[in-house]
Amino acid sequence: VHLQESGGGSVQAGASRRLSCVLSGIPYRRLCMAWFRQTPGKEREAVATIDGDGASNYADDIKGRFTISRDNDKNTLWLQMNSLNPGDTAMYYCAALLPDISLGCPRPDYSNWRMIVDYWGQGTQVTVSS
Numbered sequence: 001v002h003l004q005e006s007g008g009g010s011v012q013a014g015a016s017r018r019l020s021c022v023l024s025g026i027p028y029r030r031l032c033m034a035w036f037r038q039t040p041g042k043e044r045e046a047v048a049t050i051d052g053d054g055a056s057n058y059a060d061d062i063k064g065r066f067t068i069s070r071d072n073d074k075n076t077l078w079l080q081m082n083s084l085n086p087g088d089t090a091m092y093y094c095a096a097l098l099p100d101i102s103l104g105c106p107r108p109d110y111s112n113w114r115m116i117v118d119y120w121g122q123g124t125q126v127t128v129s130s
Contacts, residue, residue: 001025001119003094008124013085015128021077021094021121028075032097032105034117035068035079037090037126044093046113048079051105059108062088084128091123 007019019035030052038044048068050056056068067080077094096119097105103116110116 003121005094005121005124008126010127013130016082019079023075029072030099033077034095036093039090046108057107086128086130089128091125093123094121
């Protein structure tokens with residue numbers, strides 16, 4: 001299984017950026033997919049999740065600015081990021097969870113993400129300057 005992110009880079013505050021993640025190696029349609037971000041010295045945090053039917057949830061600090069979406073025919077996940085600010089500077093990771101009837105597709109504030117993510121991408125850096 002391989003997740004390949006792309007789209008990171010350096011932008012000015014107020015700009016937009018779209019991250020992509022392509023998954024290969026397992027069936028994509030039923031996976032719960034998520035975007036995480038991490039800064040040095042901090043825990044990796046979930047920012048957005050989306051289930052196989054397209055239902056999405058967002059962390060409070062990015063709600064209204066970021067949009068997660070997916071194309072099940074292209075095995076692709078996106079994160080559209082608008083109105084970026086320096087606080088959004090981080091390494092961004094996509095993640096995949098195998099179908100789990102009892103767990104479903106958790107919201108970003110789920111407390112135990114590290115225990116349930118099955119596959120991680122390698123990350124793509126987003127740097128926002130003021």
